Amino acid sequence: MRRLITFFALLCAFAAHAQSPALTDDVLGHLAKHPQVRAEFTQSRENPALAEPQLSHGDLIFVIGHGMVWHTRDPFEDTLVFTSGDTSRLNAQGKLERVRDGNRGVSQVSGMLQSLLAGKSDDAARQFTISADGTPEHWTLHFVPRQARVAKVLAGITLKGDAFLQSIEVNLASGERTLITFANTRDAGSLTPVESTVLGIP
Amino acid sequence: MKSLSTTQRAGLFAFASLVVCLLCAWLLFGRGTSPLQTDVLTLLPATERHPLAEDAVERLARASGDRMVLLVHHKDDDAAKDAARELGAALAADPVFASVIAELPPFDLDQLVTPFLPFRFHLLTPEDRAALTTSGFDPVDALKRRLNQPFGANVGAKLTDDPFGWMQHWLDRQPWNRSALVPEDDMLTAHRDDGSYVLVIATLKGSSYDDVVQRQALATLERAETAMVARHPGTALLRTGAIFYAASARAGAEHDTHVVGIASTVGIALLLLLVFRSLRPLLIAFVSTALGVIGAIATTVLVFGQLHLLTLVFGAALLGEAVDYSIQYLCARANAGADWHAERGVRQVRPALLLALATSLLGYSLLAVVPFPFLRQMAVFAIAGMAIACASVFWLLPALAQKPARAPLSPSLVRLALGWQRIASGRRALLGVAVLCVVAVPGWLRLGHDDDIHLLISPPKALEAQTATIREVAGFGGGSQFWLVEGANAEEVLQREEALTDRLQTWVADGKLGGWTGISAMLPSAHRQAANIAALEPLFTPRERMSEWLGQAGFRAEGSAGFVAAYPGRAFTIDDWLAMPAYTPFRYLWMSGGKHGVGSIVVPQGQDDADLLRTASDGLPGVSLVDKPASITALFGRYRGYADVWLGGALALVGLAFVWRYGLRSAWRVLLPPAAGIVLSVAALGYLGEPLTLFHVMALMLVLGVGANYAVFLREGEPHVAHLPGAAYAGVLLSAVTALLSFGLLALSTMPALRHFGLTLLLGIGFTALLAPVSVPAPKNRTA
The missing domain is CATH 3.30.70.120 (Alpha-Beta Plaits)
Structure with a gap:
């Protein structure tokens, strides 16, 4: 499952080797213009074992080269900080605690997204067949696993967006579906002292 | 033997030699497997107090074998x-x-998940166990948090099999999920x-x-x-991989054997030709030496069942000492001129040769006492080789050297010898030695020491660098430091290991340690598994409550029923662990079924400070840090300390032998050259900035053995060549140069230990040979 987690890590992959390289490159170029982004998120998870979708809301800040703060406000209060390769939780006392059992892939998501925006998109292309459609103003990227072993578990990932990323959809072969939608996405402006501290920005 | 004629005796000896040669050939080539050993590990002394620890060292070394x-x-x-x-x-x-x-090969991800299902309730990470046992654990909240993790977390076990994520947490800790390598294409x-x-x-x-x-x-x-x-x-x-290390060690040793063997053979041959100016002495000397070496090989293989390539390197150098006996005999022959009588010649050199052999054997047998396979093999090899070479002089050579020599010793050598002998004897020379000894003092004071294992094992840097890169990229390869956990039975070992690894876990959290590999991360003790169940028990009593919680968190009733019904499953046992294919690569961590009891190995990662690592096992029963390199280093240091005492003891023994032979008043003169040789070579090492190692000290013992020979040869030889001033010393110089040619070449060896050995002998034999004239009164009838 470790490798699967890694593939999740690639789910924000705006790769260069896509079928429509021009569009993909455009999308990538546009996204990279926003090195610090804030957004509200809504995550919905559907699983055949669950009676109804699980919904969570919160806000996030993403800073290229540093990481992401994922702040869930509802249905519980929780702040996770993803820096390259590490997941930490901001506890009630305002201190960072490393999360050992956190989903390592998630912390890699943020790292991968950063490396992608820095122009290193090969990793995603190795794992996925990427197809793009739409226009740079309104685009969709599809990621389908290239390897059969992975495809048995992961059906595909779809990203949608305009100037910013609007949604991420992860479909598992088991029928589980996770949809994250972003709203009110904007350039972050200045960071709060806490944000700077937890992301290690001097 | 007295009743036998020279030729009969020689015939018998030749027959015996032939038998030994055949035996040697059979031992080396006739038995299918070659007794030539190239594994450096077999040369290392047993350092651990417990045989289980030695087992463990071996296992770890062979894990990637x-x-x-x-x-x-x-x-x-x-x-x-x-x-x-x-x-x-x-x-x-x-x-x-x-x-x-x-x-x-094609495999299903499920294979790394499904086999764990029956055991899942018994296998909890320490964090999960801690979370479950803290008051205020809210199952519904825990489920909610898991279900709403960002990006989705439910890979691996099915959500219905593992709603809380305990099993996934556990599986995430398993070694195959910690590798830096990811399957792709x-x-x-x-x-x-x-x-x-x-x-x-x-x-x-x-x-x-x-x-x-x-x-x-x-x-x-x-x-x-x-x-x-x-x-x-x-x-x-x-x-x-071991094969590359073995090959490089073999290549080094083969290179050394060739360089030392060929160079010293050619050098000695040229020298003998030059000095004796005839081919026969050369052949005689080589027959005697070759017999010595062949006999030594046969004896070593018989005693140890194998012959290490490094012993052979040393053996190649031994040529230079074994040839001394025949040189003395041949010098006597050359000096006797037309008066030569082969048997009388033997009688003439016998006392000197026996005394010299005795001192050499003394030196080598002290090496044999060290519980160190490498030194032992060298000692046995040398003792057998010396004794046989010497015997061949007594019993074989007379038959080969019946006729008088065609030419006397090279006059220029004799002149040179006499010239130096005049300078280096008498009161003036004693004064000179005294001055030299004073000059030596600062050298002694500058002397450092070095007991590092790399004296014995020094793999090429390129290979070391590649190994380090592979370790870094792939996370493979254990170090040579590890904790050994011992116990009366499997359960005790596991519990003791957990006591250690719990401590290590806090180190990892503090950044003092990168990580560790041990069986307790894969197989918790029965005690700990019981604790896991005890932590879960309240959640499952009554079971209906658990079903309720799952429902509150959003699970359908039919989805959660299987999970609740599966509790508590069964405990994970050592047999289950052994049966699981995924764990096969880690079996080396577990030791049972051997003759030394049950034990396990815990290998640290990202920390190699042995002192720090040792504190992790402080106060834990049955747990100790095994640090083979450090143990060897400590051992080298300890023996270096002992060796000083032995050296003193050997000096005293040789002194006693001299007192017995030469009387109290003359003995000190004979002992002076080797003693001064030792003092001066140690000082020279100090000036050269060479730290003193065990191997330097061992070489000094040989300097004593060989150096005493020279004083003896000179002292014993002098009366027989009164008509030829300088001839006796010329013979000694000849012996010394052959020794330098062979032992000195060890200084070119690829292995530091042999290099140190060679350098010390080079210095020691050089000084002793130059100082040898002080052992006899100054030559009379001075012309200058």
Whole structure:
């Protein structure tokens, strides 16, 4: 499952080797213009074992080269900080605690997204067949696993967006579906002292 | 023997020699497997108090034993993978490899999940157990948090099998999920800034130390590598594995044997030709020496069952000492001129030779006392070789040297010898020695010491660098430090290991340790599994409550029923662990069924400060840090300390022998050259900035043995050549130069221990030979 987690890590992959390289490159170029982004998120998870979708809301800040703060406000209060390769939780006392059992892939998501925006998109292309459609103003990227072993578990990932990323959809072969939608996405402006501290920005 | 004639005795000796030669040939070549040992590990002394610890050292060293671990690197990912695929195919085509893994066999991810289902409630991470036992644990909240993790977390076990994520947490800690390598295109790969690395593992059909296997496998690898690089320029191949270390050690030793053996043989031959100006003495000297060496090989193989290549290197150097006996005899022959009588010649040199042999054997037998296989083998080799070479002088050589010499010793050598003898004897010389000894004091004061294991094992830097890169990229390869956990039974061992690893876990959290590999991360003790169940028990009593919670968190009733019904499952046992294929690569961590009891190994990662590591096991029963390099270093240091005492003792013994032979008043003169030789060579080492090692001190013992010979040869030889001033000393010089030619060449050895040995002998024998004239009164009838 470790490798699967890694593939999740690639789910924000705006790769260069896509079928429509021009569009993909455009999308990538546009996204990279926003090195610090804030957004509200809504995550919905559907699983055949669950009676109804699980919904969570919160806000996030993403800073290229540093990481992401994922702040869930509802249905519980929780702040996770993803820096390259590490997941930490901001506890009630305002201190960072490393999360050992956190989903390592998630912390890699943020790292991968950063490396992608820095122009290193090969990793995603190795794992996925990427197809793009739409226009740079309104685009969709599809990621389908290239390897059969992975495809048995992961059906595909779809990203949608305009100037910013609007949604991420992860479909598992088991029928589980996770949809994250972003709203009110904007350039972050200045960071709060806490944000700077937890992301290690001097 | 007295009743036998010279020829009869020689005939018997020749017959015996022939038998020994045949025996030696059979031992070396006639038994299918070669007794030639190249594994350096077999030379290391047992350092651990417990045999289980030695077992453990062995296991760890062999964990990657008969495998080549290869990483193919290319900056382009596709090229790296294609190259690795081709390399794998090329290697697999050779039957010397039992198996080659480049492309992974098809397997189902489920195989790493499903087998754990029956045990899942017994296997909890420490964090989960702690969370479950803290008051205020809210199951519904825990479920909610898991279900709403960002990006989704439910990979691996099905959500209904593992709603809380306990099993996934557990599986995440298993070793295969901690590797830095990720399967891609069915190959294990790692990506770094400088490109892609692809893993290829080739398992040998046979031992890494088996000569035939080693050569064939390396040749095939080299061909495959060449072909791979030709097709994909820019590909680099990183390698590690015992086979490469063994091959480099073998190449080093073979190089040494050739250099020392050939160079000293040629050098000695030229020298003898020059001095005796005839071919016969040369042949005689070589027959005697060759018999010594052959006998030594046979004896060593008989005693140890094997012959280490390094012993052979040392043996090649021993030529120079074994040839001394025949040189003395041949000098006597050359000096006697037409008056030569072979048997009388033997009688003439016998006392000197026996005394010299006795002192040499004394020196070597002290080496044999050290419980150190390498030194022991050298000592046995030397003792047998010396004794046989000496015996051949008494019993074989007279028959070969019946006729008087055709030419006397080279006059220029004799003149040279006499010239120096005049300078280096008498009161003036004693004064000189005294001055030299004073000059030596600062050298002694500058002397440091070095007991590092690298004296014995010094693999090439390139190989070390590749091994380090592979360890870094792939996370493979254990160090030589580890904790040994012992106990009366499996359960006790596991519990004791947990006491250790719990402590290590806090170290990891504090950043004092990168991580550790141990069985307790895969198989908790029964006690701990019971604690896991105890932590879960309240949640499942009554079971209906758990079903309720799952429903509150959003699960359908039919989805959660299976999970609740599966509780508590069964405990994970050592047999289950052994039966699980995924754990096969880690079996070396567990020791049972051996004759030394039950135990386990815990290997630290990312920390090699032995003192710090040792504190982790402080106060834990049955747990100790085993640090083979440090143990060897400590052992070297300890023996270096003992060796000083032995050296003193040997000096005293040799002194006693001299007192017995020469009387109290003269003995000190005979002892002076070797003693001063030792003092001066130690000082020279100090001035050269060479730290003193065990091997220097061992070499000093030989300096004593060999150096005493020279004083004896001179002292005993002088009366017989009164008509030829300088001739006796010329013989000594000849012996010394042959010794320098052979032992001195050890200073060129690739192995630091032998290099130190050689350098010390070079200095010691040099000084002693130059100082030897003080052992006799100054030559009379001075002309100058």
